Protein backbone atom coordinates (compact mmCIF):
# COMPACT_ATOMS: atom_id res chain seq x y z
CA UNK A 1 0.00 0.00 0.00
CA UNK A 2 1.30 3.43 -0.87
CA UNK A 3 -0.57 6.61 -0.13
CA UNK A 4 0.78 9.88 -1.47
CA UNK A 5 -0.83 13.10 -0.33
CA UNK A 6 0.12 16.61 -1.40
CA UNK A 7 -2.56 19.28 -1.06
CA UNK A 8 -2.93 23.03 -0.89
CA UNK A 9 -6.22 24.52 0.12
CA UNK A 10 -7.51 27.80 1.53
CA UNK A 11 -10.23 27.81 4.19
CA UNK A 12 -11.02 31.43 5.09
CA UNK A 13 -7.75 32.78 6.53
CA UNK A 14 -6.30 29.32 7.00
CA UNK A 15 -3.95 27.84 4.44
CA UNK A 16 -3.39 24.11 4.28
CA UNK A 17 -0.17 23.22 2.46
CA UNK A 18 0.68 19.70 3.49
CA UNK A 19 1.90 16.41 2.14
CA UNK A 20 3.12 13.02 3.30
CA UNK A 21 3.64 9.49 2.08
CA UNK A 22 2.60 6.32 3.84
CA UNK A 23 3.39 2.72 3.06
CA UNK A 24 0.76 1.15 5.32
CA UNK A 25 0.21 0.62 9.00
CA UNK A 26 -1.02 3.47 11.14
CA UNK A 27 -0.04 6.99 10.08
CA UNK A 28 -0.92 9.56 12.73
CA UNK A 29 -1.64 13.17 11.79
CA UNK A 30 -0.59 14.86 14.97
CA UNK A 31 -0.51 18.47 16.13
CA UNK A 32 -2.15 21.15 18.16
CA UNK A 33 -5.75 22.18 17.80
CA UNK A 34 -6.13 24.20 14.62
CA UNK A 35 -2.97 22.84 12.97
CA UNK A 36 -5.00 21.43 10.07
CA UNK A 37 -5.20 17.71 10.83
CA UNK A 38 -8.95 17.48 10.25
CA UNK A 39 -8.74 19.54 7.08
CA UNK A 40 -6.05 17.22 5.73
CA UNK A 41 -7.96 14.02 6.54
CA UNK A 42 -11.11 15.57 5.06
CA UNK A 43 -9.19 16.22 1.84
CA UNK A 44 -8.08 12.57 1.80
CA UNK A 45 -11.68 11.46 2.40
CA UNK A 46 -12.98 13.57 -0.47
CA UNK A 47 -14.97 15.86 1.83
CA UNK A 48 -12.80 18.79 0.72
CA UNK A 49 -11.89 19.39 -2.91
CA UNK A 50 -8.42 20.92 -2.66
CA UNK A 51 -7.51 24.04 -4.62
CA UNK A 52 -4.36 22.29 -5.76
CA UNK A 53 -2.66 18.95 -5.30
CA UNK A 54 -2.57 15.22 -5.79
CA UNK A 55 -3.76 12.23 -3.78
CA UNK A 56 -2.77 8.80 -5.04
CA UNK A 57 -3.49 5.42 -3.43
CA UNK A 58 -1.65 2.42 -4.86
CA UNK A 59 -1.26 4.14 -8.22
CA UNK A 60 -4.96 5.03 -8.34
CA UNK A 61 -5.17 8.80 -8.81
CA UNK A 62 -7.98 10.11 -6.60
CA UNK A 63 -7.14 13.78 -6.93
CA UNK A 64 -4.98 15.57 -9.45
CA UNK A 65 -6.00 19.17 -9.86
CA UNK A 66 -3.60 19.65 -12.78
CA UNK A 67 -5.60 17.03 -14.72
CA UNK A 68 -8.97 17.98 -13.20
CA UNK A 69 -9.30 14.59 -11.54
CA UNK A 70 -11.43 14.38 -8.39
CA UNK A 71 -12.86 11.00 -7.42
CA UNK A 72 -15.92 11.67 -5.25
CA UNK A 73 -16.02 10.48 -1.67
CA UNK A 74 -18.39 7.53 -2.19
CA UNK A 75 -16.20 6.12 -4.97
CA UNK A 76 -12.98 6.13 -2.92
CA UNK A 77 -14.00 3.12 -0.80
CA UNK A 78 -12.56 4.55 2.39
CA UNK A 79 -13.92 3.87 5.86
CA UNK A 80 -14.40 6.92 8.06
CA UNK A 81 -14.68 6.94 11.85
CA UNK A 82 -15.43 10.29 13.46
CA UNK A 83 -15.13 11.63 16.99
CA UNK A 84 -18.71 10.61 17.70
CA UNK A 85 -19.93 7.27 16.42
CA UNK A 86 -22.79 8.50 14.16
CA UNK A 87 -24.63 5.17 14.27
CA UNK A 88 -28.19 4.85 13.04
CA UNK A 89 -30.26 5.19 16.23
CA UNK A 90 -33.19 3.05 15.05
CA UNK A 91 -31.03 0.14 13.93
CA UNK A 92 -29.60 -2.44 16.29
CA UNK A 93 -25.86 -3.03 16.33
CA UNK A 94 -26.47 -5.91 13.90
CA UNK A 95 -28.35 -3.56 11.60
CA UNK A 96 -25.62 -0.95 11.75
CA UNK A 97 -23.00 -3.55 10.89
CA UNK A 98 -25.13 -4.86 8.01
CA UNK A 99 -25.27 -1.33 6.66
CA UNK A 100 -21.46 -1.26 6.50
CA UNK A 101 -21.39 -4.58 4.71
CA UNK A 102 -23.95 -3.38 2.22
CA UNK A 103 -21.41 -0.86 0.96
CA UNK A 104 -18.69 -3.43 0.35
CA UNK A 105 -18.27 -4.25 -3.33
CA UNK A 106 -19.27 -7.81 -4.10
CA UNK A 107 -15.82 -8.88 -5.14
CA UNK A 108 -14.07 -7.11 -2.24
CA UNK A 109 -12.02 -9.22 0.10
CA UNK A 110 -13.06 -8.07 3.53
CA UNK A 111 -12.78 -9.51 6.98
CA UNK A 112 -15.79 -11.68 7.69
CA UNK A 113 -18.50 -10.29 9.93
CA UNK A 114 -17.71 -12.88 12.61
CA UNK A 115 -14.06 -11.94 12.53
CA UNK A 116 -14.80 -8.21 12.88
CA UNK A 117 -17.27 -8.86 15.71
CA UNK A 118 -14.67 -10.94 17.51
CA UNK A 119 -11.87 -8.45 16.86
CA UNK A 120 -13.83 -5.60 18.39
CA UNK A 121 -15.49 -7.60 21.17
CA UNK A 122 -19.03 -6.57 20.24
CA UNK A 123 -20.70 -10.01 19.94
CA UNK A 124 -22.80 -9.51 23.09
CA UNK A 125 -24.12 -6.16 21.84
CA UNK A 126 -25.64 -7.24 18.51
CA UNK A 127 -29.30 -6.85 19.51
CA UNK A 128 -28.89 -3.52 21.30
CA UNK A 129 -29.59 -0.10 19.92
CA UNK A 130 -26.95 2.67 20.04
CA UNK A 131 -28.77 4.49 22.87
CA UNK A 132 -28.11 1.48 25.10
CA UNK A 133 -24.36 1.36 24.47
CA UNK A 134 -21.54 3.13 26.26
CA UNK A 135 -19.52 5.68 24.29
CA UNK A 136 -16.66 3.20 23.89
CA UNK A 137 -19.00 0.43 22.71
CA UNK A 138 -20.64 2.79 20.21
CA UNK A 139 -17.22 3.68 18.85
CA UNK A 140 -16.27 0.01 18.50
CA UNK A 141 -19.46 -0.61 16.52
CA UNK A 142 -18.69 2.40 14.32
CA UNK A 143 -15.22 0.96 13.64
CA UNK A 144 -16.81 -2.44 12.87
CA UNK A 145 -19.26 -0.85 10.46
CA UNK A 146 -16.41 0.94 8.71
CA UNK A 147 -14.32 -2.25 8.49
CA UNK A 148 -17.18 -4.28 7.02
CA UNK A 149 -17.42 -1.92 4.08
CA UNK A 150 -14.06 -3.45 2.97
CA UNK A 151 -12.27 -0.10 2.97
CA UNK A 152 -9.04 0.37 1.10
CA UNK A 153 -8.06 2.88 3.76
CA UNK A 154 -9.52 3.60 7.20
CA UNK A 155 -9.65 7.27 8.17
CA UNK A 156 -10.07 7.95 11.87
CA UNK A 157 -10.57 11.51 13.08
CA UNK A 158 -9.99 11.76 16.85
CA UNK A 159 -12.00 8.56 17.46
CA UNK A 160 -11.30 8.66 21.21
CA UNK A 161 -11.59 12.39 21.82
CA UNK A 162 -15.19 12.26 23.06
CA UNK A 163 -14.52 9.44 25.53
CA UNK A 164 -13.46 9.69 29.16
CA UNK A 165 -10.12 8.25 30.25
CA UNK A 166 -11.60 4.93 31.32
CA UNK A 167 -13.37 4.39 27.98
CA UNK A 168 -10.24 5.43 26.10
CA UNK A 169 -8.23 2.83 28.00
CA UNK A 170 -10.90 0.25 27.17
CA UNK A 171 -10.90 0.90 23.44
CA UNK A 172 -7.14 1.35 22.84
CA UNK A 173 -6.38 -2.40 22.94
CA UNK A 174 -9.02 -2.94 20.22
CA UNK A 175 -7.35 -0.32 18.05
CA UNK A 176 -4.03 -2.09 18.61
CA UNK A 177 -5.58 -5.37 17.47
CA UNK A 178 -6.99 -3.60 14.46
CA UNK A 179 -3.51 -2.36 13.62
CA UNK A 180 -1.82 -5.71 14.24
CA UNK A 181 -4.41 -8.14 12.88
CA UNK A 182 -5.95 -6.48 9.84
CA UNK A 183 -4.14 -5.31 6.75
CA UNK A 184 -6.20 -2.14 6.41
CA UNK A 185 -3.96 0.93 6.40
CA UNK A 186 -5.11 3.64 8.78
CA UNK A 187 -4.73 7.43 8.84
CA UNK A 188 -5.40 8.50 12.40
CA UNK A 189 -5.90 12.09 13.57
CA UNK A 190 -5.07 12.85 17.17
CA UNK A 191 -3.71 15.56 19.39
CA UNK A 192 -3.06 13.11 22.27
CA UNK A 193 0.59 12.17 22.49
CA UNK A 194 -0.03 8.95 24.45
CA UNK A 195 -2.46 7.66 21.87
CA UNK A 196 -0.09 8.39 19.02
CA UNK A 197 2.88 6.88 20.87
CA UNK A 198 0.91 3.70 21.39
CA UNK A 199 -0.78 3.28 18.05
CA UNK A 200 1.14 4.92 15.26
CA UNK A 201 3.84 3.48 13.04
CA UNK A 202 4.56 6.82 11.46
CA UNK A 203 3.78 10.32 12.63
CA UNK A 204 3.09 13.39 10.51
CA UNK A 205 3.53 16.39 12.82
CA UNK A 206 1.53 19.44 11.72
CA UNK A 207 1.64 23.09 12.61
CA UNK A 208 -0.19 26.03 11.01
CA UNK A 209 -1.41 23.95 8.09
CA UNK A 210 2.04 22.56 7.27
CA UNK A 211 3.93 19.37 7.97
CA UNK A 212 6.87 20.20 10.24
CA UNK A 213 8.20 16.69 10.79
CA UNK A 214 7.45 13.20 9.60
CA UNK A 215 8.94 9.84 10.42
CA UNK A 216 8.99 7.00 12.91
CA UNK A 217 7.16 7.59 16.17
CA UNK A 218 10.35 7.33 18.22
CA UNK A 219 12.02 10.04 16.15
CA UNK A 220 9.16 12.50 15.76
CA UNK A 221 7.76 12.33 19.28
CA UNK A 222 11.15 12.95 20.82
CA UNK A 223 12.67 16.32 21.43
CA UNK A 224 13.70 18.40 19.62
CA UNK A 225 11.34 17.54 16.74
CA UNK A 226 8.42 17.98 19.10
CA UNK A 227 9.63 21.48 19.87
CA UNK A 228 8.60 22.58 16.45
CA UNK A 229 4.97 21.68 16.74
CA UNK A 230 3.96 20.56 20.18
CA UNK A 231 3.46 21.73 23.67
CA UNK A 232 6.84 21.28 25.38
CA UNK A 233 5.14 19.61 28.33
CA UNK A 234 4.28 16.75 25.98
CA UNK A 235 7.81 16.14 24.79
CA UNK A 236 9.22 12.78 25.60
CA UNK A 237 10.81 9.61 24.35
CA UNK A 238 9.28 6.52 22.80
CA UNK A 239 11.24 3.34 23.50
CA UNK A 240 10.63 -0.01 21.87
CA UNK A 241 11.20 -3.27 23.65
CA UNK A 242 9.93 -6.78 24.27
CA UNK A 243 7.96 -8.00 27.28
CA UNK A 244 10.40 -10.25 29.12
CA UNK A 245 8.08 -11.28 31.95
CA UNK A 246 4.82 -10.39 33.64
CA UNK A 247 4.13 -10.30 37.36
CA UNK A 248 0.34 -10.69 37.75
CA UNK A 249 0.03 -9.90 41.50
CA UNK A 250 1.70 -6.53 40.99
CA UNK A 251 0.41 -6.10 37.45
CA UNK A 252 3.91 -5.21 36.33
CA UNK A 253 5.57 -6.20 33.08
CA UNK A 254 9.32 -6.21 32.68
CA UNK A 255 10.27 -4.75 29.34
CA UNK A 256 13.65 -5.53 27.85
CA UNK A 257 15.08 -2.53 26.03
CA UNK A 258 18.40 -2.56 24.16
CA UNK A 259 20.43 -3.04 27.32
CA UNK A 260 18.17 -1.89 30.17
CA UNK A 261 14.93 -3.23 31.57
CA UNK A 262 11.87 -1.18 32.50
CA UNK A 263 9.04 -2.12 34.84
CA UNK A 264 5.74 -1.16 33.27
CA UNK A 265 2.50 -1.18 35.25
CA UNK A 266 -1.00 -2.28 34.34
CA UNK A 267 0.01 -4.44 31.51
CA UNK A 268 -1.22 -7.93 30.80
CA UNK A 269 0.73 -8.25 27.59
CA UNK A 270 2.02 -11.69 26.70
CA UNK A 271 5.64 -12.56 27.24
CA UNK A 272 7.64 -11.96 24.10
CA UNK A 273 5.18 -9.34 22.83
CA UNK A 274 6.69 -6.17 21.38
CA UNK A 275 5.84 -3.09 23.44
CA UNK A 276 6.33 0.60 23.00
CA UNK A 277 6.75 2.83 26.00
CA UNK A 278 6.20 6.57 26.04
CA UNK A 279 8.12 8.46 28.68
CA UNK A 280 7.20 12.14 29.07
CA UNK A 281 10.39 14.15 29.55
CA UNK A 282 8.86 16.00 32.48
CA UNK A 283 8.57 12.68 34.36
CA UNK A 284 12.28 11.99 34.17
CA UNK A 285 14.69 13.21 36.87
CA UNK A 286 18.47 13.06 36.62
CA UNK A 287 20.92 12.09 39.35
CA UNK A 288 24.73 11.98 39.30
CA UNK A 289 24.82 9.07 41.76
CA UNK A 290 22.59 6.02 41.78
CA UNK A 291 19.74 7.03 44.09
CA UNK A 292 18.52 4.64 46.78
CA UNK A 293 15.39 4.61 48.92
CA UNK A 294 13.23 5.96 46.09
CA UNK A 295 9.77 4.68 45.18
CA UNK A 296 10.58 4.98 41.46
CA UNK A 297 11.21 1.50 40.07
CA UNK A 298 13.06 2.57 36.98
CA UNK A 299 16.55 3.95 37.30
CA UNK A 300 18.57 3.71 34.07
CA UNK A 301 22.24 4.49 33.83
CA UNK A 302 23.31 6.54 30.89
CA UNK A 303 25.48 9.30 29.55
CA UNK A 304 24.44 12.83 28.60
CA UNK A 305 24.45 13.44 24.85
CA UNK A 306 23.14 16.99 24.57
CA UNK A 307 21.72 19.76 26.75
CA UNK A 308 19.32 22.17 25.05
CA UNK A 309 18.04 25.27 26.78
CA UNK A 310 14.44 26.19 26.02
CA UNK A 311 13.05 29.71 25.91
CA UNK A 312 11.07 29.15 29.12
CA UNK A 313 14.16 28.59 31.32
CA UNK A 314 13.76 24.81 31.30
CA UNK A 315 16.36 22.52 29.81
CA UNK A 316 15.97 19.32 27.79
CA UNK A 317 18.73 16.80 28.46
CA UNK A 318 19.17 13.92 26.03
CA UNK A 319 20.62 10.87 27.71
CA UNK A 320 21.85 7.73 25.96
CA UNK A 321 20.87 4.81 28.18
CA UNK A 322 22.66 1.88 26.58
CA UNK A 323 21.34 2.58 23.09
CA UNK A 324 17.93 3.92 24.12
CA UNK A 325 17.53 7.69 24.22
CA UNK A 326 15.65 9.18 27.16
CA UNK A 327 14.86 12.89 27.40
CA UNK A 328 14.62 14.70 30.71
CA UNK A 329 13.15 18.17 31.18
CA UNK A 330 14.69 19.80 34.18
CA UNK A 331 15.47 23.33 35.35
CA UNK A 332 18.55 25.27 34.33
CA UNK A 333 19.37 25.57 38.03
CA UNK A 334 19.57 21.76 38.34
CA UNK A 335 21.95 21.66 35.38
CA UNK A 336 24.22 24.16 37.15
CA UNK A 337 24.00 22.51 40.56
CA UNK A 338 24.78 19.04 39.24
CA UNK A 339 27.32 20.44 36.77
CA UNK A 340 25.69 18.48 33.96
CA UNK A 341 27.50 18.48 30.63
CA UNK A 342 27.66 16.32 27.51
CA UNK A 343 29.56 13.09 28.15
CA UNK A 344 28.82 13.02 31.89
CA UNK A 345 27.44 9.75 33.30
CA UNK A 346 24.01 10.17 34.93
CA UNK A 347 21.10 8.10 36.21
CA UNK A 348 17.67 8.73 34.69
CA UNK A 349 14.94 8.21 37.27
CA UNK A 350 11.58 7.50 35.67
CA UNK A 351 8.32 7.60 37.57
CA UNK A 352 6.86 4.20 36.77
CA UNK A 353 3.33 5.52 36.52
CA UNK A 354 4.42 7.57 33.53
CA UNK A 355 4.95 4.49 31.42
CA UNK A 356 2.33 3.40 28.99
CA UNK A 357 2.53 -0.03 27.37
CA UNK A 358 1.73 -0.55 23.75
Ligand SMILES: Nc1ncnc2c1ncn2[C@@H]1O[C@H](COP(=O)(O)OP(=O)(O)OP(=O)(O)O)[C@@H](O)[C@H]1O
Pocket residue numbers: 011012013014031032033034035036037038039040191
Ligand atom coordinates in the same frame (compact mmCIF):
# COMPACT_ATOMS: atom_id res chain seq x y z
N1 LIG B 1 -14.66 25.96 6.39
C1 LIG B 1 -13.74 26.71 7.01
N2 LIG B 1 -13.68 28.04 6.81
C2 LIG B 1 -12.75 28.80 7.41
N3 LIG B 1 -11.81 28.30 8.24
C3 LIG B 1 -11.81 27.00 8.48
C4 LIG B 1 -12.78 26.11 7.88
N4 LIG B 1 -12.53 24.85 8.31
C5 LIG B 1 -11.45 24.94 9.13
N5 LIG B 1 -11.04 26.21 9.24
C6 LIG B 1 -9.90 26.68 10.03
O1 LIG B 1 -8.76 25.93 9.63
C7 LIG B 1 -7.89 25.72 10.74
C8 LIG B 1 -7.55 24.21 10.83
O2 LIG B 1 -8.70 23.50 11.25
P1 LIG B 1 -8.66 21.93 11.44
O3 LIG B 1 -10.01 21.54 11.96
O4 LIG B 1 -8.18 21.30 10.21
O5 LIG B 1 -7.56 21.77 12.57
P2 LIG B 1 -7.26 20.54 13.53
O6 LIG B 1 -5.79 20.45 13.62
O7 LIG B 1 -8.00 19.34 13.09
O8 LIG B 1 -7.86 21.07 14.88
P3 LIG B 1 -8.66 20.27 16.05
O9 LIG B 1 -7.65 19.38 16.71
O10 LIG B 1 -9.11 21.40 16.96
O11 LIG B 1 -9.78 19.56 15.40
C9 LIG B 1 -8.59 26.26 11.95
O12 LIG B 1 -8.04 27.54 12.23
C10 LIG B 1 -10.04 26.39 11.51
O13 LIG B 1 -10.68 27.44 12.20
